[in-house]
Amino acid sequence: MTEKLAQTAINGEKDPFLITTKEILGFCLMRDHQLIPTGDELKEPEQVIHASGKRPVVLPGSSRNKHEEKVQWARLWERIFMGVCGGVALIAPMLLMVLHKSRATTLATTSVATILFALMLALLGKNLRGQDVLAAVAAYAAVLVVFVGASST
Missing domain, CATH: 1.20.58 (Methane Monooxygenase Hydroxylase; Chain G, domain 1)
Known part of the structure; x- marks a missing residue:
């Protein structure tokens, strides 16, 4: 748990327990189970891929x-x-x-x-x-x- 907390501090995240995925399969599973928005913000897995690698997909809702x-x-x-x-x-x-x-x-x-x-x-x-x-x-x-x-x- 302390490793996760240290990792989030390095990444500049505020909550170390946000549910995220860097994998396309994880993105598809979350999308298929309607755990992520289906509006214009995020539709396809290609939008997850960032120039520096894969950007995590964060589940909707407040922290x-x-x-x-x-x-x-x-x-x-x-x-x-x-x-x-x-x-x-x-x-x-x-x-x-x-x-x-x-x-x-x-x-x-x-x-x-x-x-x-x-x-x-x-x-x-x-x-x-x-x-x-x-x-x-x-x-x-x-x-x-x-x-x-x-x-x-």
Whole structure:
């Protein structure tokens, strides 16, 4: 692997794990299995041959670096979304309980908000196990119950 990395550094390539071929047979196999573009960019194996020898044919698609960048952006947006949803899930019931200060309103708001939180977590938490959902819902309910206790005095 270090040899491949050193070889790509000499050639000026950025990703040492791009799938390439210098052979006409490899080109034909990739073309026949529709792994390379069939547009004007690359049609025949003769276009692969370069004046200094054979030019490698690179499979279409982004490199691993581009993929990692996309994954990082997706994770960032997921964290932002989860932060906003978590904030709304806590702030909305608290606002309702502050604006309508009756014991029935606070208990109903806490109950409904906890059930909605549990349902949303169960539906959207694809990688969560049952015990993880239970722990998160218990923590959420505890925060709301503390707020109910503090606001009733």
